[in-house]
Amino acid sequence: MIKHVTLAAVLAAALSGAAAAQAPAAQASGPTDPQIAHIAYTAGQIDVAAGKQALAKSKNKQVRAFAQEMVRDHAAVNDQALALVGRLKVAPEANPTSAALSAQAATKLQQMAKLKGSAFDRAYVQNEIAYHKVVNSALSGTLIPNADNAELKGLLQTGLKLFQEHQLHAEQLGQAMGKKKRASQDHGGHERPTYDRPSGGERY
Numbered sequence: 001m002i003k004h005v006t007l008a009a010v011l012a013a014a015l016s017g018a019a020a021a022q023a024p025a026a027q028a029s030g031p032t033d034p035q036i037a038h039i040a041y042t043a044g045q046i047d048v049a050a051g052k053q054a055l056a057k058s059k060n061k062q063v064r065a066f067a068q069e070m071v072r073d074h075a076a077v078n079d080q081a082l083a084l085v086g087r088l089k090v091a092p093e094a095n096p097t098s099a100a101l102s103a104q105a106a107t108k109l110q111q112m113a114k115l116k117g118s119a120f121d122r123a124y125v126q127n128e129i130a131y132h133k134v135v136n137s138a139l140s141g142t143l144i145p146n147a148d149n150a151e152l153k154g155l156l157q158t159g160l161k162l163f164q165e166h167q168l169h170a171e172q173l174g175q176a177m178g179k180k181k182r183a184s185q186d187h188g189g190h191e192r193p194t195y196d197r198p199s200g201g202e203r204y
Contacts, residue, residue: 030146034093037085040143040156042098043135044074044081046105047128053109054124063121066173070128070166077159084151125174132167136160 031039047070054067085092108127115123139160147153 030142031095031097032093033147033149033152034085034090035095035097036143036147036156037081037090037152038092038094038098039101040139040159041078041081041092042101043138044078046101047074047131047135048078049105049109050112050124050127050131053112054120057113057116057120058124060118060121062173062176063124066125066128066169069169073162073166077155077162080155084155088149088151090149122174122177125170125177128170129167129174132163132170136163136167139163 051070
């Protein structure tokens with residue numbers, strides 16, 4: 001049986017543990033601008049990868065449209081972030097938070113790869129709802145307040161507004177999918193999760 005760990009849980013755990021992984025001086029002052037840039041970029045890349053996976057696996061028009069929006073918007077914000085740090089001559093700094101995000105998001109993609117059809121669609125949308133909630137909370141509560149550079153802070157604030165719209169869109173999509181599922185069940189339809197058959201003859 002597959003254990004589902006949402007990307008939101010990954011981000012929340014990584015952010016909550018970030019301070020403990022930093023040096024004592026960093027703990028007192030919070031993440032630095034180079035670290036903030038790296039964390040924000042990594043979080044964006046994670047959602048781009050999730051969106052590309054959805055585009056490769058989903059046949060649902062609404063899910064595909066949402067995934068295209070995520071890929072486009074997060075890639076655009078990341079491009080702006082790279083342009084900004086290049087102009088400021090500041091290199092994004094790798095840190096334990098970014099490393100934890102990347103490693104566990106890769107595991108999540110592998111888990112999602114085993115789902116297909118409506119099971120994948122629902123899991124993807126629910127993950128996006130939870131993920132954007134935590135990303136938006138991290139931006140407003142940790143990354144934006146600790147950003148010293150005015151341009152970086154402004155970019156993060158612009159991103160927050162956009163990602164709040166993403167969260168609302170994902171919630172609306174999730175509600176619509178939930179209504180469709182309930183309607184199917186009311187008419188005697190039964191859905192069951194489907195999984196891609198793994199290699200090696202394993203069975204679930």
